[in-house]
Amino acid sequence: GAVVSQHPSRVICKSGTSVKIECRSLDFQATTMFWYRQFPKQSLMLMATSNEGSKATYEQGVEKDKFLINHASLTLSTLTVTSAHPEDSSFYICSAGIDGYTFGSGTRLTVV
Amino acid sequence: AQSVTQPDIHITVSEGASLELRCNYSYGATPYLFWYVQSPGQGLQLLLKYFSGDTLVQGIKGFEAEFKRSQSSFNLRKPSVHWSDAAEYFCAVGGGDTGFQKLVFGTGTRLLVSP
Numbered sequence: 363g364a365v366v367s368q369h370p371s372r373v374i375c376k377s378g379t380s381v382k383i384e385c386r387s388l389d390f391q392a393t394t395m396f397w398y399r400q401f402p403k404q405s406l407m408l409m410a411t412s413n414e415g416s417k418a419t420y421e422q423g424v425e426k427d428k429f430l431i432n433h434a435s436l437t438l439s440t441l442t443v444t445s446a447h448p449e450d451s452s453f454y455i456c457s458a459g460i461d462g463y464t465f466g467s468g469t470r471l472t473v474v
Numbered sequence: 475a476q477s478v479t480q481p482d483i484h485i486t487v488s489e490g491a492s493l494e495l496r497c498n499y500s501y502g503a504t505p506y507l508f509w510y511v512q513s514p515g516q517g518l519q520l521l522l523k524y525f526s527g528d529t530l531v532q533g534i535k536g537f538e539a540e541f542k543r544s545q546s547s548f549n550l551r552k553p554s555v556h557w558s559d560a561a562e563y564f565c566a567v568g569g570g571d572t573g574f575q576k577l578v579f580g581t582g583t584r585l586l587v588s589p
Contacts, residue, residue, distance in 0.1 A: 368517070396576055405564065405579045406518075455517055463508060463568065463577060467517035 364390050366458050368466030375446055375473055383441045383469045385412075385456035391436035392458035397429075400453040400468075409454075412439040446473040476501045476567050480580035487555045488588050495550040495583050497539075497565030506568040507548040508577065509539055513561045521563075524548065535559070560587045 365388040375381045385395055393414045398406040410431050411419040418431035428450075430442040439458075443450050455468040477500040487493050499505055506525050510518040522533025529541040539550045548565060562584050566577040 405581045406577075408576050408578075411576060453515075457518075457577070463520065463523070463566075465510070465518040465520075468515075470515065 364459055364464040366456065366464045366466040368456055368469055370469060371467060372470045373472070375471070377447055377473055378445055380442055380444045381446055381471060383443075383454055383456075383471075385439045385441070385458070385466050387437045387458045390458075392439075393436060395433060395439040395456055395458040397431065397439075397441050398455050398457065400455060402453075406455065409441075412441075412456075414439075443471065446471070448473045476505070476569070476578040478565050478567050478578055478580035480563075480565055480583050482583045483581070484584040484586060486586040486588055489557050490554050493550075493552045493555045493559070493585070495563050495565075495585070497548045497550065497580060498546050499548060499565070499567045500546065501567055501569055503569055507539075507541060508566040508568070509533065509537065509548070509550045510564045510566065511535075511561045512564065512582075518564065521550070555585075555587055557587045557589075560585055 367386045367388050369384045395412040397409045399409050400406045408421050409424045412431045412433040414433045420426045433439040451473045453468050453470050457465045479498045508523045509521040512518050521537045522531045524531045524541045531539050537552050541548050562582045564582045565580040568577045
């Protein structure tokens, strides 16, 4: 079955620094991947759609300059949180899929 | 626009008892419907999905869900709950002509299992 790998699972960074999160499709090619954000005890909200070889599409209210998305290959999308602040602390999770909409294991970002 | 409602924030069920988690959706066309389970601090595991065909869908871990178009519902059921089923359950809806569409999630239902 489709497997999506996300790395790192946890990261702590200082305020003002940038953090990169990777999302890989291990056994299939993904022209499109999705990035979601989940606040504690809340649902998942779509942040952006990552398109291989083209610019990402961001949802309304998501700062594209803060959340940089790169989808340089058919198996890898990266989300970079730039100049991170404590309010960016959250659980970030990616998804891709052939027909099952498989999710990665998520990344817990803590900005201190 | 698509939307999903999970009316129950949390539900407590005795181990061995049956379970039904409610999900209502709003979508203009035929929806793609999903149920996911999430354990604390973990990613999402797909339990089952409905795209078309038989409206009663079987999933993993003994779960099933029934698509009822007339009620815009996709309720999740399990005949006998195990303590390991305690987790957060999310219903989601997607759709479109291609397979790669973004999902809209409900707010989730936390399942607690009592001894």
